[in-house]
Structures are given as C-alpha cells and as structure tokens.
Amino acid sequence: MDCADVCEAGPGTRPLPAPEGRGAQGPGPDRSAPPPATLKILVAGGFGAGKTTFVGAVSEIEPLCTEELLTGLSEADDPLEGVESKTATTVALDFGRITLDSRHVLYLFGTPGQQRFWFLWEELCAGALGAVVLADTRRLADCFPAVDFFERRGIGFVLAVNEFDGGHRYTADEVREAVGLAPEVPVVRCDARLASSGTRALAALVHHLLTTARHPRSGGPT
Amino acid sequence: MSATRATGATSAVRAARAARATGTGTGTRTGPRDTPWLDDSAGRVMRPYTATSGRTRPDVALDLLSLVSATGVRPRTALGPEHSHVLRLCAAAAAPSVAEVAAQLRLPAVVTKVLLGDLMRYGAVTARAPRFLNDPADDLTLLRAVLDGLRRRL
Numbered sequence: 001m002d003c004a005d006v007c008e009a010g011p012g013t014r015p016l017p018a019p020e021g022r023g024a025q026g027p028g029p030d031r032s033a034p035p036p037a038t039l040k041i042l043v044a045g046g047f048g049a050g051k052t053t054f055v056g057a058v059s060e061i062e063p064l065c066t067e068e069l070l071t072g073l074s075e076a077d078d079p080l081e082g083v084e085s086k087t088a089t090t091v092a093l094d095f096g097r098i099t100l101d102s103r104h105v106l107y108l109f110g111t112p113g114q115q116r117f118w119f120l121w122e123e124l125c126a127g128a129l130g131a132v133v134l135a136d137t138r139r140l141a142d143c144f145p146a147v148d149f150f151e152r153r154g155i156g157f158v159l160a161v162n163e164f165d166g167g168h169r170y171t172a173d174e175v176r177e178a179v180g181l182a183p184e185v186p187v188v189r190c191d192a193r194l195a196s197s198g199t200r201a202l203a204a205l206v207h208h209l210l211t212t213a214r215h216p217r218s219g220g221p222t
Numbered sequence: 223m224s225a226t227r228a229t230g231a232t233s234a235v236r237a238a239r240a241a242r243a244t245g246t247g248t249g250t251r252t253g254p255r256d257t258p259w260l261d262d263s264a265g266r267v268m269r270p271y272t273a274t275s276g277r278t279r280p281d282v283a284l285d286l287l288s289l290v291s292a293t294g295v296r297p298r299t300a301l302g303p304e305h306s307h308v309l310r311l312c313a314a315a316a317a318p319s320v321a322e323v324a325a326q327l328r329l330p331a332v333v334t335k336v337l338l339g340d341l342m343r344y345g346a347v348t349a350r351a352p353r354f355l356n357d358p359a360d361d362l363t364l365l366r367a368v369l370d371g372l373r374r375r376l
Contacts, residue, residue, distance in 0.1 A: 200374050
C-alpha cells in the first residue's frame with residue numbers, strides 16, 4: 001500500500017505553532033518531506049515471557065499500552081467457557097517506537113499472549129517485517145504456539161531466549177532442538193530488561209530477514 | 223458530564239502519577255500517561271464510549287499505524303476535552319501514530335479512531351496511511367536501512 005492522504009483537508013503544509021502546554025518534541029521531520037516508512041515488528045511469546053519488558057526497554061517513548069476493541073466472538077475453539085454472550089471486549093497491546101532515521105520509523109507491538117486473541121494478530125501481521133518470539137527456558141512450551149503461528153504464515157522470526165535470573169542456561173542448539181526450529185531460524189540470547197540486548201535481538205531478526213529475503217516468501221525456502 | 227465525574231479522581235491520579243514517576247525513572251520519555259478518565263487504583267472513571275457519544279465505528283479507515291497530524295485549522299464547533307486532547311497530540315512536531323494517540327489517551331484504539339474521524343471531518347487533522355512493505359525488490363534496501371538504524375543504536 002502506498003502512502004496516501006486518507007483525508008484531504010486544510011492547508012496541510014503550513015508550519016504549525018506548538019500547542020500550549022506541550023512543546024515541540026525536538027526536531028521533528030519536515031512536514032513537507034515524504035512520510036517515514038512505517039515498519040512493524042511483533043514481539044510474541046508466552047504469558048510472562050517478558051514481552052512488555054522487552055518493548056519498554058527498546059522503545060524510545062514511554063512504554064505504552066493501547067487497547068484494541070474486539071467485537072464478535074473469537075475463534076470457535078476458544079477455550080473459555082461462560083463468555084459466549086460477550087460480544088465486545090478490549091485487549092491490551094504493548095506498543096513501542098524506535099526512530100531509526102528521518103525516513104524509517106520502527107513500531108513494536110507486544111502481541112497478547114492469550115491464544116484466544118490471536119485473530120487480532122492477523123491484523124497486526126499485515127505489513128509486519130517479522131517477529132521476535134521470546135522464550136523463557138523454564139516454560140519453553142509456552143512459546144510453541146507463537147512459533148507455530150509465524151511458521152505457518154511464513155513470517156520471519158527469531159527466537160530470543162530471555163535469560164531470567166535463576167533460569168537454567170541452555171545452549172542455542174539445545175533450545176533449537178527442544179522447540180523444533182528450522183535450522184535457519186536464529187536463536188539469540190537476550191535480557192529483555194536491557195535496551196542494548198533487545199536491540200541486538202531486533203538486529204538479529206532483520207539480519208535474518210535480509211539473508212532469507214532472496215528466497216521469495218511465498219515459495220518458501222526449502 | 224465527564225468533567226464532574228473526573229474531578230473526584232484527580233488527586234488519586236496525581237498520586238499515581240507521582241508514584242509512577244519515582245518508581246520508573248525513564249529519563250527522556252514523554253509525559254504523563256494518565257487522563258481524567260483513568261484512575262490507577264479505581265480503574266476507568268468514565269466509560270470509553272462516553273467520549274464518542276456512543277459511537278463505536280469510525281467513519282474513516284485508520285490503521286493503528288496511520289500517522290495523524292493537525293492541519294492548523296481550528297474547528298468551528300466547540301471541542302470536548304477528548305477531542306481537544308487528541309488535537310493537541312496531533313500537533314506534536316512529529317506526527318504520532320493512531321496507536322500512540324490511543325495510548326496517550328488511554329482509550330481503546332477504536333474510540334480514538336472515532337474521535338480522529340471527527341477531527342478529520344472538521345479539517346483539523348489529516349492522516350497518512352502507513353507505508354508497508356510490499357515490493358520484495360524494495361525489501362533489501364529497506365531492511366538494510368533498518369539494520370543500519372538498529373546497529374547505530376548499539
């Protein structure tokens with residue numbers, strides 16, 4: 001989808017005075033310049049794997065949490081009982097931003113861990129570069145659904161092993177074998193609390209995407 | 223209506239804000255997260271759809287990552303506090319995304335989209351759809367730019 005004005009209204013190129021009570025936030029991009037490319041990376045993993053911490057650590061803005069409204073029922077295999085009559089609910093999404101340069105802004109979405117909200121991921125996946133799947137080696141199985149999800153859709157991802165204090169340290173190969181990852185999927189260690197560590201995991205993902213981009217995603221790199 | 227209900231929560235909100243500020247010294251990050259409608263201990267003090275007069279569907283197509291910016295046009299009609307807040311956020315030097323506006327407001331994205339739709343109809347706000355990757359030939363260039371950008375931060 002090319003960038004396009006959704007709404008044509010008003011003298012959009014006129015420089016704006018800073019509103020009262022909220023000064024300009026540093027040198028913003030020139031309004032007449034083309035808009036930055038919107039890049040999106042998903043951060044997934046089981047409940048408590050450190051998604052919120054990860055997004056908060058690498059984001060340049062205060063870790064934000066937005067809510068998406070879900071209408072209608074979720075998937076048929078929703079394991080929850082007693083909520084059949086519920087027609088609308090909200091689900092929280094962790095949200096972060098990294099301005100890479102004047103033309104590229106990277107957004108991070110920490111996707112809801114609960115499986116029943118996964119239909120929301122379909123929306124989030126549209127246009128996403130790829131995903132970081134966080135794994136806690138104490139509960140490795142919790143990351144399986146996320147791994148399955150991205151594998152099935154051919155979305156590139158890396159498995160980032162969040163090294164919790166007190167957690168047993170496994171080698172990358174041990175983790176790869178336990179999760180049943182394809183050999184090309186990188187397994188990286190990370191400390192979700194550290195911006196540098198999280199940024200390295202993101203860089204590992206993009207490097208992985210670069211090395212696999214030569215194979216068209218639709219065909220599948222066999 | 224919302225103002226009256228919000229008044230009682232103000233001190234609690236301030237206390238929560240202070241607690242959060244001391245708890246997490248996040249340096250350069252942006253301003254307060256609370257709004258008159260959300261009290262950290264009591265939860266919501268206003269139903270989200272009060273802000274939209276009960277409307278639940280935005281009349282414009284907005285992605286969570288659409289960038290919204292104020293045009294400088296002042297709406298002829300008087301704006302409620304929620305609309306004014308949205309407009310202030312849109313007037314930031316760097317156009318925020320819909321998701322950021324929603325998060326700052328602490329209202330569900332769809333409610334935020336309804337509010338933004340109103341402001342777009344008034345000509346006060348424009349939105350730019352996100353530019354997503356679609357051409358694989360462009361991917362490599364873009365991915366390299368992203369990788370360089372990430373590595374510069376290390």
